[in-house]
Amino acid sequence: MSSSKSGAKGGAIIGGAIGGAIGVKFTHKLYFDPSADQSDTGGYWITDEELRQKLANLIDTEEKIKNASVYSHPLFPYQLTNWKMFHAFIIMETNNWWWSIEKNSECITIQRSKNLESVRDMYQREKRTTGWTSLTKIRNNETTRGGNTTIKELINYIWREDCLNNIYHLHIANCQKFAALVFDRIKSPYNDQVYFDEAADQPRSTTSSCYMSVDKVFSEVQRLSASETFTRLEIYKVSISSWNIPDFFVPDFLAFLFRQISELFSHHHFVIFETDKGTYWSFERLPTRFTIQRARNKDILLKECQRNSRETLLSKSNLEKSDVAVRQNMNAVLGFIWKKDKTDIFYMPVEHCGTIALLIYDQFKRK
Known part of the structure; x- marks a missing residue:
């Protein structure tokens, strides 16, 4: 549950809790207040398309989250208990800032402040709602350590989960669901590791690892490919083994079927992109994970x-296919694969590496 003012004082609480029934509409935008403890600063409205790049320009996205907590407060000032009628939001601490992140029927909001009280007790410069009893104060429900998760990785995750396009719903897409999504990501980072080698033709540092989370890969690829544009793309096919099925052992139709299965399982496919900066990127699916090399x-x-x-x-x-590429970069490929509505590609079995390579090829060749 939530409100158009996330539990701020007044009738906005009721209007937001009821949602679109009285005209409140989810904007598909994120509101960012970079200095919630200062009165002379304004906020920024950010769309899904702008989310990762615009926030990266406004904040130090490499800040690591030290700890995160799920907070709650009542929706209505006259409540005697929170029960299920409460607004949930996340408070995060980094070395330099306090942050809040939350969803309501209007938008997703991120606030940043030097003071905990400015993001814990306030929402968009208005006091959060509290009830009549000690049971309905702003309360910390659970805290976890942040591990090595950075603010940028969390933003990448929110973008990948398509949160700004996930319309607010009073029951299935409300503030509590969103808070749980964010908290769980910080508490238990997903083991969706990718192998990423940014300089595969150079000696590797003994202290660096090529295995990292999808959200970390997004950050690294964004850094490296921002100034690079695709010029060509190619699909390569590599034989793994040859399954020769003697025709006399099985009927003709079964022999044909076995040959088709053999073809599917005995070849590996991968895509190579050439850029205007003289670099090359390979993208492929291996048995345990995706591999990206530059x-x-x-x-x-x-x-x-x-x-x-x-x-x-x-x-x-x-070489199986070659074509002129669209004027995009590897960041767009990651978006195509890992954005929420394309996760079926990510989870395809490894034997469908040819299908994945062809989907990428068709998406990024110039039409």
Whole structure:
């Protein structure tokens, strides 16, 4: 449950709780107040398309979350108990700031302040609602350590989950559901690791790891590909093994079927993008995870995967298709794969690496 003023004083509480019934409409925007404890600053309205880049320009997105808490307060000032009628929001602490993040029937709001009280006790410069008893004060319900999650990774996660396009609903997409989504991500980072090597043709530092979360990959790729634009793309096909089915052992129709299955399972496919800066990116699905590599030497991407020779288990990479690419970058590929409505691609079985490669190829070739 929530309100158009997230439990701020007045009739906005009731209007928001009822939702669109009296005209309140979810804006599909995020409101960011960078200095909630200062009276002379204004906020920013940010769309889904602007979310990651615009916030990155406004804040230090590499700040690590030290801890996070789920807070709640009543929707109505005359409540005697919270029961199920309460607004939930998240408070986060970093080294330099206090942050709040929450959803209501109007928007998603992020506030930042040097003082805890300015984001815990206030929403968009108005006092949050409290009830008549000690049971209906603003209360901390649960706290967790932030681990190594950064503000930017959390923003990437919110974007991937399509939260700004997930219309507010009183029961199934309310403030409590959103708070739980954010808190769970901080409490238990998802094990959706990707192998990402930003310089596959250079010696690797012994202190660096190529295994990272999807949200971390988004940050790294955004940093590296911002000034690079695709010029060409290619699909490569690599033989893994040959399954020769003797025709005389099985009927003709079964032999044909086995050959089709053999073709599906005995080849690996991957995509290579060339950019206008003389760099190359490979993107492919392996048995345990997706692998993304970047290099200035294209031959390395053809010969090696995760610093191992492709010819150890595979044969020589063969070019299957080549075309002019759309004027986008690897950041757009990640969005195509990991944005909420495309997660079915991410979870495709590894044997469908050819399908995944073809989907990416068709999406990013110039029409």
